[in-house]
Amino acid sequence: MSATPLQALPIDELRQRSSTKWRKYPADVIPMFVAETDYGLAPAITRVLARAVELGDTGYTPPDPGIRDAFVGFAQRRLGWSVDPSHVFWTGDVMMGVVEILRLVISPGDRVVVTTPVYPPFFDTVEEAGGIVERVPLVRTETGFHLDLDGIEAALAGGARAILLCNPHNPTGTVHTRETLAALADIAERAGATVISDEIHGPLAYDPRAFTPFLAASDAAARVGYAVTSASKTFNLAGLKCAVMIAGATPQAHALQTLPWEVEWRTGLFGALANVAAYSPESDEWHDSLMAALTANRALLADLLADHLPEARYRIPDAGFLAWVDVSDYGWGDNPATKIRREARVALHHGPLFGDEGVGHVRINFACHPDLLREAVTRVGALAGGVTASN
Structure with missing residues:
Protein backbone atom coordinates (compact mmCIF):
# COMPACT_ATOMS: atom_id res chain seq x y z
CA MET A 1 0.00 0.00 0.00
CA SER A 2 1.45 3.37 -1.04
CA ALA A 3 1.86 6.17 1.45
CA THR A 4 -0.40 9.21 1.51
CA PRO A 5 1.59 12.27 0.39
CA LEU A 6 2.51 14.69 3.16
CA GLN A 7 0.78 18.07 2.94
CA ALA A 8 2.84 21.25 3.09
CA LEU A 9 1.87 23.83 5.68
CA PRO A 10 -0.23 26.83 4.61
CA ILE A 11 1.77 29.77 3.36
CA ASP A 12 0.55 32.06 6.16
CA GLU A 13 1.97 29.63 8.72
CA LEU A 14 5.22 29.23 6.84
CA ARG A 15 5.74 32.99 6.78
CA GLN A 16 5.65 32.96 10.58
CA ARG A 17 8.80 30.85 10.62
CA SER A 18 12.00 32.68 11.57
CA SER A 19 14.43 30.54 9.53
CA THR A 20 16.55 31.74 6.62
CA LYS A 21 14.12 30.53 3.99
CA TRP A 22 11.35 32.79 5.26
CA ARG A 23 13.32 35.80 6.52
CA LYS A 24 15.99 36.44 3.89
CA TYR A 25 13.71 38.04 1.29
CA PRO A 26 10.55 40.22 1.37
CA ALA A 27 7.15 38.58 1.66
CA ASP A 28 6.37 39.01 -2.04
CA VAL A 29 9.25 36.70 -2.98
CA ILE A 30 8.61 32.96 -3.20
CA PRO A 31 11.62 31.35 -1.48
CA MET A 32 12.88 28.20 -3.20
CA PHE A 33 16.61 28.50 -2.64
CA VAL A 34 17.91 27.10 0.66
CA ALA A 35 17.29 23.41 1.47
CA GLU A 36 14.52 23.79 4.03
CA THR A 37 11.21 21.99 3.56
CA ASP A 38 7.68 23.32 4.00
CA TYR A 39 6.25 20.39 5.95
CA GLY A 40 5.46 20.04 9.62
CA LEU A 41 7.74 17.96 11.80
CA ALA A 42 7.31 14.24 12.21
CA PRO A 43 5.05 13.74 15.26
CA ALA A 44 7.71 11.86 17.20
CA SER A 283 8.95 8.18 12.16
CA ASP A 284 9.01 5.72 9.27
CA GLU A 285 5.41 6.39 8.24
CA TRP A 286 6.04 10.16 8.14
CA HIS A 287 9.19 9.52 6.10
CA ASP A 288 7.22 7.44 3.59
CA SER A 289 4.62 10.21 3.29
CA LEU A 290 7.34 12.78 2.68
CA MET A 291 8.77 10.68 -0.14
CA ALA A 292 5.30 10.34 -1.67
CA ALA A 293 4.91 14.13 -1.70
CA LEU A 294 8.36 14.68 -3.18
CA THR A 295 7.80 12.00 -5.81
CA ALA A 296 4.73 13.89 -7.02
CA ASN A 297 6.48 17.25 -6.93
CA ARG A 298 9.57 16.21 -8.89
CA ALA A 299 7.28 15.00 -11.69
CA LEU A 300 5.10 18.11 -11.43
CA LEU A 301 8.16 20.31 -11.81
CA ALA A 302 9.08 18.51 -15.03
CA ASP A 303 5.62 19.18 -16.41
CA LEU A 304 5.65 22.81 -15.32
CA LEU A 305 9.03 23.45 -16.90
CA ALA A 306 7.89 21.84 -20.14
CA ASP A 307 4.84 24.14 -20.19
CA HIS A 308 6.37 27.42 -19.02
CA LEU A 309 10.13 27.11 -19.69
CA PRO A 310 10.42 24.70 -22.61
CA GLU A 311 14.04 25.66 -23.31
CA ALA A 312 15.11 24.72 -19.78
CA ARG A 313 17.02 21.48 -19.27
CA TYR A 314 16.11 19.46 -16.18
CA ARG A 315 16.81 15.85 -15.30
CA ILE A 316 14.46 14.47 -12.64
CA PRO A 317 16.68 13.73 -9.61
CA ASP A 318 17.25 10.24 -8.21
CA ALA A 319 17.29 11.65 -4.68
CA GLY A 320 16.51 14.80 -2.73
CA PHE A 321 14.16 17.72 -3.23
CA LEU A 322 16.54 19.94 -5.18
CA ALA A 323 16.30 20.41 -8.95
CA TRP A 324 19.31 21.42 -11.04
CA VAL A 325 17.97 23.38 -14.01
CA ASP A 326 19.88 24.83 -16.96
CA VAL A 327 18.15 28.00 -18.16
CA SER A 328 21.10 29.35 -20.12
CA ASP A 329 19.14 29.40 -23.39
CA TYR A 330 17.05 32.27 -22.05
CA GLY A 331 19.98 34.66 -22.00
CA TRP A 332 19.58 35.70 -18.36
CA GLY A 333 23.33 35.89 -17.78
CA ASP A 334 25.82 33.72 -15.96
CA ASN A 335 23.80 33.92 -12.74
CA PRO A 336 20.13 33.84 -13.80
CA ALA A 337 18.85 33.54 -10.23
CA THR A 338 19.54 37.25 -9.73
CA LYS A 339 17.29 38.36 -12.60
CA ILE A 340 14.63 35.81 -11.62
CA ARG A 341 14.50 37.08 -8.06
CA ARG A 342 14.40 40.74 -9.01
CA GLU A 343 11.87 40.50 -11.83
CA ALA A 344 9.84 37.34 -11.22
CA ARG A 345 10.03 37.58 -7.40
CA VAL A 346 11.14 33.95 -7.03
CA ALA A 347 14.31 33.20 -5.07
CA LEU A 348 16.30 30.29 -6.50
CA HIS A 349 19.82 29.20 -5.59
CA HIS A 350 22.66 30.74 -7.60
CA GLY A 351 24.11 28.22 -10.03
CA PRO A 352 27.68 29.61 -10.25
CA LEU A 353 28.15 29.10 -6.48
CA PHE A 354 28.27 25.36 -7.22
CA GLY A 355 31.26 25.77 -9.55
CA ASP A 356 31.92 26.92 -13.10
CA GLU A 357 29.55 24.23 -14.32
CA GLY A 358 26.73 26.17 -12.67
CA VAL A 359 26.90 29.12 -15.07
CA GLY A 360 23.43 29.62 -16.53
CA HIS A 361 21.88 27.25 -13.97
CA VAL A 362 19.58 27.59 -10.98
CA ARG A 363 18.76 25.16 -8.17
CA ILE A 364 15.08 24.88 -7.23
CA ASN A 365 13.79 23.53 -3.92
CA PHE A 366 10.54 21.70 -4.69
CA ALA A 367 9.76 20.53 -1.13
CA CYS A 368 6.69 22.75 -0.98
CA HIS A 369 2.98 22.83 -1.70
CA PRO A 370 2.24 21.97 -5.36
CA ASP A 371 0.34 25.24 -5.77
CA LEU A 372 3.36 27.23 -4.63
CA LEU A 373 5.52 25.34 -7.11
CA ARG A 374 3.02 26.14 -9.86
CA GLU A 375 2.99 29.82 -8.94
CA ALA A 376 6.78 30.03 -8.88
CA VAL A 377 7.31 28.40 -12.28
CA THR A 378 4.46 30.41 -13.79
CA ARG A 379 6.14 33.62 -12.64
CA VAL A 380 9.47 32.60 -14.13
CA GLY A 381 7.72 31.50 -17.30
CA ALA A 382 6.16 34.94 -17.62
CA LEU A 383 9.64 36.41 -17.39
CA ALA A 384 10.80 34.09 -20.16
CA GLY A 385 7.93 35.33 -22.27
CA GLY A 386 9.11 38.89 -21.88
CA VAL A 387 6.57 39.79 -19.20
CA THR A 388 7.62 40.86 -15.71
CA ALA A 389 5.59 38.78 -13.26
CA SER A 390 3.34 40.70 -10.95
CA ASN A 391 2.57 39.75 -7.37
Whole structure:
Protein backbone atom coordinates (compact mmCIF):
# COMPACT_ATOMS: atom_id res chain seq x y z
CA MET A 1 0.00 0.00 0.00
CA SER A 2 1.45 3.37 -1.04
CA ALA A 3 1.86 6.17 1.45
CA THR A 4 -0.40 9.21 1.51
CA PRO A 5 1.59 12.27 0.39
CA LEU A 6 2.51 14.69 3.16
CA GLN A 7 0.78 18.07 2.94
CA ALA A 8 2.84 21.25 3.09
CA LEU A 9 1.87 23.83 5.68
CA PRO A 10 -0.23 26.83 4.61
CA ILE A 11 1.77 29.77 3.36
CA ASP A 12 0.55 32.06 6.16
CA GLU A 13 1.97 29.63 8.72
CA LEU A 14 5.22 29.23 6.84
CA ARG A 15 5.74 32.99 6.78
CA GLN A 16 5.65 32.96 10.58
CA ARG A 17 8.80 30.85 10.62
CA SER A 18 12.00 32.68 11.57
CA SER A 19 14.43 30.54 9.53
CA THR A 20 16.55 31.74 6.62
CA LYS A 21 14.12 30.53 3.99
CA TRP A 22 11.35 32.79 5.26
CA ARG A 23 13.32 35.80 6.52
CA LYS A 24 15.99 36.44 3.89
CA TYR A 25 13.71 38.04 1.29
CA PRO A 26 10.55 40.22 1.37
CA ALA A 27 7.15 38.58 1.66
CA ASP A 28 6.37 39.01 -2.04
CA VAL A 29 9.25 36.70 -2.98
CA ILE A 30 8.61 32.96 -3.20
CA PRO A 31 11.62 31.35 -1.48
CA MET A 32 12.88 28.20 -3.20
CA PHE A 33 16.61 28.50 -2.64
CA VAL A 34 17.91 27.10 0.66
CA ALA A 35 17.29 23.41 1.47
CA GLU A 36 14.52 23.79 4.03
CA THR A 37 11.21 21.99 3.56
CA ASP A 38 7.68 23.32 4.00
CA TYR A 39 6.25 20.39 5.95
CA GLY A 40 5.46 20.04 9.62
CA LEU A 41 7.74 17.96 11.80
CA ALA A 42 7.31 14.24 12.21
CA PRO A 43 5.05 13.74 15.26
CA ALA A 44 7.71 11.86 17.20
CA ILE A 45 10.05 14.84 16.86
CA THR A 46 7.38 17.34 17.91
CA ARG A 47 6.60 15.31 21.01
CA VAL A 48 10.17 14.91 22.19
CA LEU A 49 11.00 18.59 21.67
CA ALA A 50 7.77 19.81 23.30
CA ARG A 51 8.46 17.61 26.31
CA ALA A 52 12.02 18.95 26.55
CA VAL A 53 10.73 22.54 26.56
CA GLU A 54 8.10 21.65 29.15
CA LEU A 55 10.80 20.19 31.39
CA GLY A 56 13.28 22.99 30.77
CA ASP A 57 15.55 20.29 29.40
CA THR A 58 17.92 22.72 27.70
CA GLY A 59 21.25 21.79 29.23
CA TYR A 60 24.32 20.05 27.91
CA THR A 61 24.15 17.02 25.62
CA PRO A 62 24.89 13.85 27.64
CA PRO A 63 27.83 11.52 26.83
CA ASP A 64 25.47 8.98 25.26
CA PRO A 65 22.33 10.69 23.92
CA GLY A 66 21.19 7.58 22.06
CA ILE A 67 22.33 8.73 18.63
CA ARG A 68 24.52 5.70 18.01
CA ASP A 69 21.86 3.06 18.57
CA ALA A 70 19.16 5.06 16.79
CA PHE A 71 21.31 5.58 13.69
CA VAL A 72 22.43 1.95 13.53
CA GLY A 73 18.80 0.85 13.65
CA PHE A 74 17.75 3.37 11.00
CA ALA A 75 20.61 2.43 8.68
CA GLN A 76 19.68 -1.24 8.85
CA ARG A 77 15.94 -0.69 8.58
CA ARG A 78 15.76 2.07 5.98
CA LEU A 79 19.03 1.80 4.05
CA GLY A 80 19.82 -1.91 4.31
CA TRP A 81 23.20 -1.01 5.79
CA SER A 82 24.73 -2.90 8.72
CA VAL A 83 26.84 -0.44 10.72
CA ASP A 84 29.21 -1.40 13.51
CA PRO A 85 28.03 0.65 16.53
CA SER A 86 31.63 1.21 17.61
CA HIS A 87 32.22 3.07 14.33
CA VAL A 88 29.56 5.75 15.00
CA PHE A 89 30.38 9.18 16.45
CA TRP A 90 28.55 12.53 16.42
CA THR A 91 29.08 16.27 16.13
CA GLY A 92 27.17 19.48 15.37
CA ASP A 93 26.52 19.19 11.63
CA VAL A 94 27.77 17.47 8.52
CA MET A 95 30.23 20.16 7.46
CA MET A 96 31.73 20.25 10.97
CA GLY A 97 32.29 16.52 10.69
CA VAL A 98 33.84 16.85 7.25
CA VAL A 99 36.27 19.53 8.43
CA GLU A 100 37.40 17.49 11.42
CA ILE A 101 37.91 14.34 9.35
CA LEU A 102 39.82 16.28 6.70
CA ARG A 103 42.12 17.58 9.43
CA LEU A 104 42.83 13.97 10.37
CA VAL A 105 43.70 12.78 6.88
CA ILE A 106 45.42 15.70 5.11
CA SER A 107 48.25 18.08 5.86
CA PRO A 108 48.08 21.84 5.22
CA GLY A 109 48.46 22.48 1.51
CA ASP A 110 47.28 19.03 0.42
CA ARG A 111 44.83 18.93 -2.45
CA VAL A 112 41.32 17.52 -2.03
CA VAL A 113 39.18 16.42 -4.98
CA VAL A 114 35.64 17.81 -5.20
CA THR A 115 33.30 16.83 -8.02
CA THR A 116 31.64 19.97 -9.33
CA PRO A 117 28.96 21.25 -9.59
CA VAL A 118 28.67 20.62 -5.87
CA TYR A 119 27.25 21.97 -2.62
CA PRO A 120 29.05 25.34 -2.17
CA PRO A 121 30.28 24.75 1.43
CA PHE A 122 32.48 21.93 0.10
CA PHE A 123 34.92 24.57 -1.16
CA ASP A 124 35.00 26.45 2.15
CA THR A 125 35.28 23.24 4.15
CA VAL A 126 38.39 22.08 2.32
CA GLU A 127 40.00 25.48 2.83
CA GLU A 128 39.02 25.55 6.52
CA ALA A 129 40.83 22.24 6.98
CA GLY A 130 43.95 23.69 5.36
CA GLY A 131 43.52 21.93 2.03
CA ILE A 132 43.39 23.13 -1.56
CA VAL A 133 40.38 22.36 -3.72
CA GLU A 134 41.02 20.31 -6.85
CA ARG A 135 37.95 20.31 -9.06
CA VAL A 136 37.14 17.23 -11.11
CA PRO A 137 33.76 17.97 -12.71
CA LEU A 138 31.04 15.40 -13.12
CA VAL A 139 30.60 14.01 -16.61
CA ARG A 140 27.17 14.61 -18.14
CA THR A 141 25.86 12.04 -20.60
CA GLU A 142 22.46 11.13 -22.01
CA THR A 143 21.89 8.93 -18.95
CA GLY A 144 22.71 11.61 -16.40
CA PHE A 145 25.67 12.79 -14.33
CA HIS A 146 28.58 10.50 -13.46
CA LEU A 147 31.83 10.68 -11.54
CA ASP A 148 34.86 11.20 -13.78
CA LEU A 149 36.82 8.26 -12.41
CA ASP A 150 39.70 8.79 -14.85
CA GLY A 151 39.91 12.44 -13.85
CA ILE A 152 39.87 11.56 -10.15
CA GLU A 153 42.56 8.94 -10.66
CA ALA A 154 44.72 11.50 -12.47
CA ALA A 155 44.24 14.01 -9.66
CA LEU A 156 45.31 11.44 -7.07
CA ALA A 157 48.29 10.42 -9.20
CA GLY A 158 49.20 14.10 -9.26
CA GLY A 159 49.28 14.28 -5.47
CA ALA A 160 45.73 14.89 -4.22
CA ARG A 161 45.29 13.16 -0.87
CA ALA A 162 41.53 12.94 -0.36
CA ILE A 163 38.20 12.93 -2.17
CA LEU A 164 35.18 14.76 -0.78
CA LEU A 165 32.26 12.83 -2.21
CA CYS A 166 28.62 13.90 -2.32
CA ASN A 167 26.49 10.74 -2.29
CA PRO A 168 23.72 11.30 -3.39
CA HIS A 169 24.99 14.33 -5.24
CA ASN A 170 23.85 17.87 -4.52
CA PRO A 171 22.71 19.67 -6.75
CA THR A 172 22.15 17.08 -9.50
CA GLY A 173 20.32 14.53 -7.35
CA THR A 174 22.52 11.75 -8.73
CA VAL A 175 22.62 8.43 -6.88
CA HIS A 176 26.02 6.96 -7.69
CA THR A 177 25.91 3.25 -8.46
CA ARG A 178 27.50 0.61 -6.27
CA GLU A 179 29.85 -0.25 -9.11
CA THR A 180 30.98 3.37 -9.48
CA LEU A 181 31.57 3.73 -5.75
CA ALA A 182 33.51 0.47 -5.61
CA ALA A 183 35.68 1.64 -8.51
CA LEU A 184 36.27 4.95 -6.74
CA ALA A 185 37.34 3.06 -3.61
CA ASP A 186 39.82 0.99 -5.59
CA ILE A 187 41.29 4.13 -7.13
CA ALA A 188 41.64 5.76 -3.72
CA GLU A 189 43.19 2.67 -2.16
CA ARG A 190 45.80 2.35 -4.89
CA ALA A 191 46.73 5.99 -4.35
CA GLY A 192 46.73 5.80 -0.55
CA ALA A 193 43.97 8.44 -0.46
CA THR A 194 40.90 8.85 1.76
CA VAL A 195 37.27 9.22 0.70
CA ILE A 196 34.92 11.28 2.87
CA SER A 197 31.31 10.82 1.80
CA ASP A 198 28.60 13.37 2.61
CA GLU A 199 25.43 11.22 2.64
CA ILE A 200 22.90 13.63 4.10
CA HIS A 201 20.58 13.08 1.11
CA GLY A 202 20.78 9.28 1.32
CA PRO A 203 17.41 8.81 3.07
CA LEU A 204 15.82 10.88 0.28
CA ALA A 205 16.57 8.40 -2.52
CA TYR A 206 13.38 7.67 -4.45
CA ASP A 207 14.43 4.05 -4.88
CA PRO A 208 16.08 3.14 -1.57
CA ARG A 209 17.44 -0.03 -3.15
CA ALA A 210 19.46 2.06 -5.60
CA PHE A 211 21.27 4.09 -2.92
CA THR A 212 24.52 2.54 -1.74
CA PRO A 213 26.27 4.06 1.28
CA PHE A 214 29.88 4.51 0.21
CA LEU A 215 31.24 2.46 3.11
CA ALA A 216 29.02 -0.46 2.07
CA ALA A 217 30.09 -0.40 -1.58
CA SER A 218 33.04 -2.77 -1.12
CA ASP A 219 35.67 -3.94 1.33
CA ALA A 220 38.04 -1.37 -0.15
CA ALA A 221 35.52 1.41 0.46
CA ALA A 222 35.37 0.48 4.14
CA ARG A 223 39.17 0.52 4.30
CA VAL A 224 39.56 3.99 2.76
CA GLY A 225 36.43 5.77 3.84
CA TYR A 226 34.44 7.84 6.27
CA ALA A 227 30.82 8.94 5.95
CA VAL A 228 29.05 11.91 7.51
CA THR A 229 25.28 12.27 7.59
CA SER A 230 22.32 13.63 9.55
CA ALA A 231 18.55 13.46 9.77
CA SER A 232 18.50 17.21 9.21
CA LYS A 233 17.69 17.29 5.47
CA THR A 234 15.03 14.58 5.47
CA PHE A 235 13.33 15.76 8.66
CA ASN A 236 14.05 19.53 8.33
CA LEU A 237 16.22 19.85 11.43
CA ALA A 238 19.05 22.06 10.18
CA GLY A 239 18.67 24.50 13.07
CA LEU A 240 19.08 21.69 15.62
CA LYS A 241 22.75 20.81 15.51
CA CYS A 242 23.47 17.10 15.19
CA ALA A 243 25.29 14.91 12.68
CA VAL A 244 26.75 11.43 12.60
CA MET A 245 30.30 10.47 11.59
CA ILE A 246 30.83 6.84 10.57
CA ALA A 247 34.19 5.12 10.29
CA GLY A 248 34.61 2.55 7.55
CA ALA A 249 36.92 0.29 9.53
CA THR A 250 38.68 -0.01 12.88
CA PRO A 251 41.65 2.28 12.02
CA GLN A 252 39.26 5.09 11.09
CA ALA A 253 37.26 4.51 14.25
CA HIS A 254 40.44 4.85 16.28
CA ALA A 255 41.21 8.07 14.38
CA LEU A 256 37.79 9.52 15.22
CA GLN A 257 38.37 8.64 18.87
CA THR A 258 41.38 10.98 18.83
CA LEU A 259 39.28 14.02 17.93
CA PRO A 260 39.03 16.67 20.67
CA TRP A 261 36.09 16.25 23.04
CA GLU A 262 34.76 19.59 21.78
CA VAL A 263 33.89 18.00 18.45
CA GLU A 264 31.26 15.85 20.16
CA TRP A 265 30.22 18.65 22.53
CA ARG A 266 29.15 20.76 19.55
CA THR A 267 26.13 18.51 19.23
CA GLY A 268 23.05 20.37 20.45
CA LEU A 269 20.80 18.62 22.95
CA PHE A 270 17.69 19.41 20.89
CA GLY A 271 19.52 18.17 17.80
CA ALA A 272 20.33 14.89 19.51
CA LEU A 273 16.77 14.46 20.77
CA ALA A 274 15.31 15.24 17.35
CA ASN A 275 17.71 12.98 15.45
CA VAL A 276 16.99 10.06 17.76
CA ALA A 277 13.25 10.57 17.24
CA ALA A 278 13.71 10.90 13.47
CA TYR A 279 15.71 7.68 13.30
CA SER A 280 13.13 5.76 15.34
CA PRO A 281 10.66 3.33 13.68
CA GLU A 282 7.90 5.67 14.84
CA SER A 283 8.95 8.18 12.16
CA ASP A 284 9.01 5.72 9.27
CA GLU A 285 5.41 6.39 8.24
CA TRP A 286 6.04 10.16 8.14
CA HIS A 287 9.19 9.52 6.10
CA ASP A 288 7.22 7.44 3.59
CA SER A 289 4.62 10.21 3.29
CA LEU A 290 7.34 12.78 2.68
CA MET A 291 8.77 10.68 -0.14
CA ALA A 292 5.30 10.34 -1.67
CA ALA A 293 4.91 14.13 -1.70
CA LEU A 294 8.36 14.68 -3.18
CA THR A 295 7.80 12.00 -5.81
CA ALA A 296 4.73 13.89 -7.02
CA ASN A 297 6.48 17.25 -6.93
CA ARG A 298 9.57 16.21 -8.89
CA ALA A 299 7.28 15.00 -11.69
CA LEU A 300 5.10 18.11 -11.43
CA LEU A 301 8.16 20.31 -11.81
CA ALA A 302 9.08 18.51 -15.03
CA ASP A 303 5.62 19.18 -16.41
CA LEU A 304 5.65 22.81 -15.32
CA LEU A 305 9.03 23.45 -16.90
CA ALA A 306 7.89 21.84 -20.14
CA ASP A 307 4.84 24.14 -20.19
CA HIS A 308 6.37 27.42 -19.02
CA LEU A 309 10.13 27.11 -19.69
CA PRO A 310 10.42 24.70 -22.61
CA GLU A 311 14.04 25.66 -23.31
CA ALA A 312 15.11 24.72 -19.78
CA ARG A 313 17.02 21.48 -19.27
CA TYR A 314 16.11 19.46 -16.18
CA ARG A 315 16.81 15.85 -15.30
CA ILE A 316 14.46 14.47 -12.64
CA PRO A 317 16.68 13.73 -9.61
CA ASP A 318 17.25 10.24 -8.21
CA ALA A 319 17.29 11.65 -4.68
CA GLY A 320 16.51 14.80 -2.73
CA PHE A 321 14.16 17.72 -3.23
CA LEU A 322 16.54 19.94 -5.18
CA ALA A 323 16.30 20.41 -8.95
CA TRP A 324 19.31 21.42 -11.04
CA VAL A 325 17.97 23.38 -14.01
CA ASP A 326 19.88 24.83 -16.96
CA VAL A 327 18.15 28.00 -18.16
CA SER A 328 21.10 29.35 -20.12
CA ASP A 329 19.14 29.40 -23.39
CA TYR A 330 17.05 32.27 -22.05
CA GLY A 331 19.98 34.66 -22.00
CA TRP A 332 19.58 35.70 -18.36
CA GLY A 333 23.33 35.89 -17.78
CA ASP A 334 25.82 33.72 -15.96
CA ASN A 335 23.80 33.92 -12.74
CA PRO A 336 20.13 33.84 -13.80
CA ALA A 337 18.85 33.54 -10.23
CA THR A 338 19.54 37.25 -9.73
CA LYS A 339 17.29 38.36 -12.60
CA ILE A 340 14.63 35.81 -11.62
CA ARG A 341 14.50 37.08 -8.06
CA ARG A 342 14.40 40.74 -9.01
CA GLU A 343 11.87 40.50 -11.83
CA ALA A 344 9.84 37.34 -11.22
CA ARG A 345 10.03 37.58 -7.40
CA VAL A 346 11.14 33.95 -7.03
CA ALA A 347 14.31 33.20 -5.07
CA LEU A 348 16.30 30.29 -6.50
CA HIS A 349 19.82 29.20 -5.59
CA HIS A 350 22.66 30.74 -7.60
CA GLY A 351 24.11 28.22 -10.03
CA PRO A 352 27.68 29.61 -10.25
CA LEU A 353 28.15 29.10 -6.48
CA PHE A 354 28.27 25.36 -7.22
CA GLY A 355 31.26 25.77 -9.55
CA ASP A 356 31.92 26.92 -13.10
CA GLU A 357 29.55 24.23 -14.32
CA GLY A 358 26.73 26.17 -12.67
CA VAL A 359 26.90 29.12 -15.07
CA GLY A 360 23.43 29.62 -16.53
CA HIS A 361 21.88 27.25 -13.97
CA VAL A 362 19.58 27.59 -10.98
CA ARG A 363 18.76 25.16 -8.17
CA ILE A 364 15.08 24.88 -7.23
CA ASN A 365 13.79 23.53 -3.92
CA PHE A 366 10.54 21.70 -4.69
CA ALA A 367 9.76 20.53 -1.13
CA CYS A 368 6.69 22.75 -0.98
CA HIS A 369 2.98 22.83 -1.70
CA PRO A 370 2.24 21.97 -5.36
CA ASP A 371 0.34 25.24 -5.77
CA LEU A 372 3.36 27.23 -4.63
CA LEU A 373 5.52 25.34 -7.11
CA ARG A 374 3.02 26.14 -9.86
CA GLU A 375 2.99 29.82 -8.94
CA ALA A 376 6.78 30.03 -8.88
CA VAL A 377 7.31 28.40 -12.28
CA THR A 378 4.46 30.41 -13.79
CA ARG A 379 6.14 33.62 -12.64
CA VAL A 380 9.47 32.60 -14.13
CA GLY A 381 7.72 31.50 -17.30
CA ALA A 382 6.16 34.94 -17.62
CA LEU A 383 9.64 36.41 -17.39
CA ALA A 384 10.80 34.09 -20.16
CA GLY A 385 7.93 35.33 -22.27
CA GLY A 386 9.11 38.89 -21.88
CA VAL A 387 6.57 39.79 -19.20
CA THR A 388 7.62 40.86 -15.71
CA ALA A 389 5.59 38.78 -13.26
CA SER A 390 3.34 40.70 -10.95
CA ASN A 391 2.57 39.75 -7.37
